[in-house]
Amino acid sequence: MVQRLRVRYAKRGRLRFTSHRDISRAIERAVRRAGIPVGFSAGFSPHPKISYAGAAPTGVASEAEYLEIGVVSACEPDRLRADLDSSLPPGLDVIDVVEARTGSLADRLECSVWEVRLPGAEPDEAKKAVEIFLAAERVDVERLTKKGLRRFDSREAVITLTADEGTASLEPSQPCAILRMVVRHVTPAVRPDDVLTGLRLVADFAPPSPPAVTRLAQGPLDARTGGTADPLDLDRDIRGGEPGPAVQHVGDHK
Amino acid sequence: MSVESLFPRLEPLLPKVQKPIQYVGGELNSTVKDWDDASVHWALMYPDAYEVGLPNQGVAILYEILNELPGTLAERTYAVWPDLEALMREHGVPQFTVDAHRPVRAFDVLGVSFSTELGYTNLLTALDLAGIPFTAADRGEDDPIVLAGGHAAFNPEPVAEFLDAAVLGDGEQIAIAISEVIREWKGEGSPGGRDELLMRLASTGGVYVPKFYDVEYHPDGRIKRVAPNRSGVPWRVQKHTVMDLDEWPYPKKPLVPLAETVHERFSVEIFRGCTRGCRFCQAGMITRPVRERSITTIGDMVEAGVKESGFNEVGLLSLSSADHSEIAAVAKGLADRYEGTNTSLSLPSTRVDAFNIDLANEFSRNGRRSGLTFAPEGGSERMRKVINKMVTEEDLIRTVTTAYGQGWRQVKLYFMCGLPTEMDEDVLGIADLAKKVIKAGREITGSRDIRCTVSIGGFVPKPHTPFQWAAQCDHETVDRRLRQLRDSLRTDKQYGKSIGFRYHDGQPSIVEGLLSRGDRRVGAVIRAVWEDGGRFDGWSEHFSYKRWMDCAERALAGEPVDVDWYTTREREEVEVLPWDHLDAGLDREWLWQDWQDATTETEVEDCRWTPCYDCGVCPTMGTEIQIGPTGRKLLPLTIV
Numbered sequence: 001m002v003q004r005l006r007v008r009y010a011k012r013g014r015l016r017f018t019s020h021r022d023i024s025r026a027i028e029r030a031v032r033r034a035g036i037p038v039g040f041s042a043g044f045s046p047h048p049k050i051s052y053a054g055a056a057p058t059g060v061a062s063e064a065e066y067l068e069i070g071v072v073s074a075c076e077p078d079r080l081r082a083d084l085d086s087s088l089p090p091g092l093d094v095i096d097v098v099e100a101r102t103g104s105l106a107d108r109l110e111c112s113v114w115e116v117r118l119p120g121a122e123p124d125e126a127k128k129a130v131e132i133f134l135a136a137e138r139v140d141v142e143r144l145t146k147k148g149l150r151r152f153d154s155r156e157a158v159i160t161l162t163a164d165e166g167t168a169s170l171e172p173s174q175p176c177a178i179l180r181m182v183v184r185h186v187t188p189a190v191r192p193d194d195v196l197t198g199l200r201l202v203a204d205f206a207p208p209s210p211p212a213v214t215r216l217a218q219g220p221l222d223a224r225t226g227g228t229a230d231p232l233d234l235d236r237d238i239r240g241g242e243p244g245p246a247v248q249h250v251g252d253h254k
Numbered sequence: 255m256s257v258e259s260l261f262p263r264l265e266p267l268l269p270k271v272q273k274p275i276q277y278v279g280g281e282l283n284s285t286v287k288d289w290d291d292a293s294v295h296w297a298l299m300y301p302d303a304y305e306v307g308l309p310n311q312g313v314a315i316l317y318e319i320l321n322e323l324p325g326t327l328a329e330r331t332y333a334v335w336p337d338l339e340a341l342m343r344e345h346g347v348p349q350f351t352v353d354a355h356r357p358v359r360a361f362d363v364l365g366v367s368f369s370t371e372l373g374y375t376n377l378l379t380a381l382d383l384a385g386i387p388f389t390a391a392d393r394g395e396d397d398p399i400v401l402a403g404g405h406a407a408f409n410p411e412p413v414a415e416f417l418d419a420a421v422l423g424d425g426e427q428i429a430i431a432i433s434e435v436i437r438e439w440k441g442e443g444s445p446g447g448r449d450e451l452l453m454r455l456a457s458t459g460g461v462y463v464p465k466f467y468d469v470e471y472h473p474d475g476r477i478k479r480v481a482p483n484r485s486g487v488p489w490r491v492q493k494h495t496v497m498d499l500d501e502w503p504y505p506k507k508p509l510v511p512l513a514e515t516v517h518e519r520f521s522v523e524i525f526r527g528c529t530r531g532c533r534f535c536q537a538g539m540i541t542r543p544v545r546e547r548s549i550t551t552i553g554d555m556v557e558a559g560v561k562e563s564g565f566n567e568v569g570l571l572s573l574s575s576a577d578h579s580e581i582a583a584v585a586k587g588l589a590d591r592y593e594g595t596n597t598s599l600s601l602p603s604t605r606v607d608a609f610n611i612d613l614a615n616e617f618s619r620n621g622r623r624s625g626l627t628f629a630p631e632g633g634s635e636r637m638r639k640v641i642n643k644m645v646t647e648e649d650l651i652r653t654v655t656t657a658y659g660q661g662w663r664q665v666k667l668y669f670m671c672g673l674p675t676e677m678d679e680d681v682l683g684i685a686d687l688a689k690k691v692i693k694a695g696r697e698i699t700g701s702r703d704i705r706c707t708v709s710i711g712g713f714v715p716k717p718h719t720p721f722q723w724a725a726q727c728d729h730e731t732v733d734r735r736l737r738q739l740r741d742s743l744r745t746d747k748q749y750g751k752s753i754g755f756r757y758h759d760g761q762p763s764i765v766e767g768l769l770s771r772g773d774r775r776v777g778a779v780i781r782a783v784w785e786d787g788g789r790f791d792g793w794s795e796h797f798s799y800k801r802w803m804d805c806a807e808r809a810l811a812g813e814p815v816d817v818d819w820y821t822t823r824e825r826e827e828v829e830v831l832p833w834d835h836l837d838a839g840l841d842r843e844w845l846w847q848d849w850q851d852a853t854t855e856t857e858v859e860d861c862r863w864t865p866c867y868d869c870g871v872c873p874t875m876g877t878e879i880q881i882g883p884t885g886r887k888l889l890p891l892t893i894v
Contacts, residue, residue: 014261014265014278014279014280015278015280015512017268017274017275017277017278018275018512019273019275021514022275022512022513022514025512025514025518026512028564028566029282029510029563029564029565029566030564031564032564032565032566033561033562033563033564040596046596048596058274058275059268059269059274087564089280089281089282089512090280091280209266210266210269210270
């Protein structure tokens with residue numbers, strides 16, 4: 001392996017229904033189509049050297065997913081970004097690529113910024129529920145995981161949580177609440193739907209239709225802003241290059 | 255009239271279902287055309303789950319060919335799982351295509367590919383969700399023509415009442431021809447309505463319109479005759495045969511799904527047809543003659559397909575791929591081309607006698623060395639003569655020993671249970687064979703680290719085969735023989751631990767038998783099963799034998815026939831079979847003679863390498879055997 005490249009990509013629109021396994025197959029095929037000189041593991045069934053960090057759940061869109069590719073001949077990051085992006089289906093979009101120059105990327109993904117759109121939910125009710133949730137010491141919720149039903153606290157991992165008024169994309173006349181939250185990555189993972197479960201438990205807040213969840217960012221906790229910093233900046237800083245694009249655009253790219 | 259996308263109504267349901275990505279579409283190389291720019295609209299359905307249906311070659315080929323036609327649009331639809339079906343009913347969302355999420359009822363044709371009869375109930379679900387009446391006679395001008403194809407369409411009688419039309423054989427040319435007939439008819443302002451369109455299709459001689467034929471029965475339940483009920487339709491409907499596979503190099507742009515499917519690879523058919531003459535094999539009988547795709551076309555298709563798809567496995571498909579006249583050159587050429595790229599080649603299964611180790615080595619050169627699979631089908635020498643699977647025990651042991659000697663650790667052996675004339679000892683012979691395989695393998699490798707898996711399928715007599723007259727073995731007997739075989743393998747202290755055993759119980763085969771050799775009266779059974787909740791009958795977790803038997807008893811109560819009559823009853827030579835008016839080209843007398851030869855354990859050679867055995871296909875259909883060798887070679891690809 002002569003080089004490792006760190007890739008930030010988005011999962012948008014309909015493609016949010018892909019599972020983590022679907023995405024890894026799509027990426028492997030796109031890498032082959034794009035002719036990227038990916039390395040392979042040794043052994044009877046060689047696997048491409050692509051590792052994924054903290055994938056968003058099936059059904060959740062994301063502007064900030066990360067993976068790392070090991071290549072056997074050096075690649076120019078911008079060229080790889082363009083090649084990989086054009087080989088992926090629209091909706092899986094490559095946003096940023098840097099050469100890895102520092103330690104583990106996964107360790108740097110400490111928390112996520114989530115946006116949860118709740119079409120049909122009254123913003124004022126959402127605000128009240130958020131207040132009650134934030135005032136609680138702990139909010140135990142249950143979720144069915146692969147290991148069975150698990151019970152855990154959904155409160156402590158939530159660093160910030162706010163509710164605002166938005167516009168429902170399908171029916172602009174109906175009310176729409178938007179939650180925005182910064183949640184620390186813990187085990188078991190606290191996901192936005194766990195926070196919604198928590199809101200229902202403490203404040204009887206139950207949105208009438210399925211939530212549309214998007215991960216806006218993930219990275220190290222920025223103590224100053226209470227948000228996240230770009231996890232790829234450290235690789236860029238060592239290289240001494242330009243800071244990465246501040247992508248905050250959320251769209252329903254179909 | 256434009257057609258709205260149903261996606262905005264479907265989307266809110268998707269977070270509530272399993273594997274929602276299968277309903278989203280947007281696969282690489284999928285096509286969405288403008289509705290209004292096309293005058294003929296096809297919805298192509300594979301009546302099983304997306305994960306099974308997407309890799310289907312038949313649908314993929316027709317999808318591409320039809321979309322290449324100007325003025326024709328084709329989209330795909332699959333069976334939705336019961337979780338989404340319930341939500342669609344609750345929210346009034348009709349059956350949709352995955353390409354542009356258009357309602358299936360808006361299309362001109364709903365083309366359904368039946369690889370197996372177990373998809374029949376899923377067709378009914380799709381019709382019901384689409385809002386299309388079940389019975390063809392009840393459909394109006396706004397309903398699509400429901401058109402069946404695929405191997406099961408060689409006896410569409412059990413679903414005849416649900417179909418407007420069926421086509422037999424290769425679909426490429428007939429799909430284009432049908433599209434053209436519809437385009438003309440619509441262009442003229444749809445004169446005479448639905449019936450005239452069906453009449454125009456039927457009069458070509460290559461499209462079967464069930465309602466233009468009447469079936470009369472004897473009092474004892476046997477068919478008296480099947481005859482056209484109007485002039486201008488042929489007495490017998492012929493199958494279609496594409497004669498030059500190099501002129502039809504599809505799929506060119508393979509669909510690459512986001513969802514996981516049962517075959518994650520780029521598949522190329524290297525030839526169609528098979529004349530090995532295995533008597534149980536419907537595919538071999540109805541796809542004659544053998545037509546090879548040339549080595550250079552195969553090479554071009556693989557090159558383009560791998561580049562377009564990014565798949566890391568290439569499947570070389572056919573009914574017996576090692577029989578291609580240039581398979582060695584194909585394998586070596588492709589392995590050379592893809593050296594060092596982790597692109598593996600695979601053959602679906604290999605005949606014991608056509609296998610050679612050089613070939614196997616080429617196939618595993620650039621990828622994983624997975625298990626080898628052989629299909630001796632019959633456990634005893636006698637049984638293999640009955641089914642005309644001309645493989646001796648020596649062949650098998652020698653081949654498998656070589657494979658173990660060359661480093662393969664795992665060999666899979668396929669057999670059938672319930673074959674005509676089968677006795678208990680024929681099935682127990684499978685255990686002896688497996689033990690001999692392990693014994694020989696241990697001797698050559700000097701190791702106990704080798705395995706063999708015995709996999710058993712239940713035999714179902716199929717239309718257009720020499721066994722179409724045979725009595726199907728009852729499921730109690732099949733289950734008893736399989737238990738004996740399992741005990742014989744498990745109790746063996748010396749070899750038992752090295753032999754895996756996979757089998758299914760015999761009940762589903764009886765239902766498959768009912769649907770395979772059924773006639774129009776079986777349609778009532780299918781409808782009753784569907785109404786009782788029958789779905790996804792090819793999936794053991796959904797299949798209910800009891801439901802089928804209960805429904806059959808009710809639906810056939812007024813008839814002189816029952817499930818046994820359709821399945822475990824042997825037919826006489828003169829009996830009119832439900833599919834006799836459908837012509838696969840096979841001479842009925844030849845089939846009967848082959849059935850007699852089976853009972854006397856007389857083997858028949860392959861007409862590719864010996865004189866013609868007069869099965870009748872080539873003269874009836876105006877076709878001929880097309881095989882190499884061409885002597886051409888695959889050149890290395892230029893590396894960019």
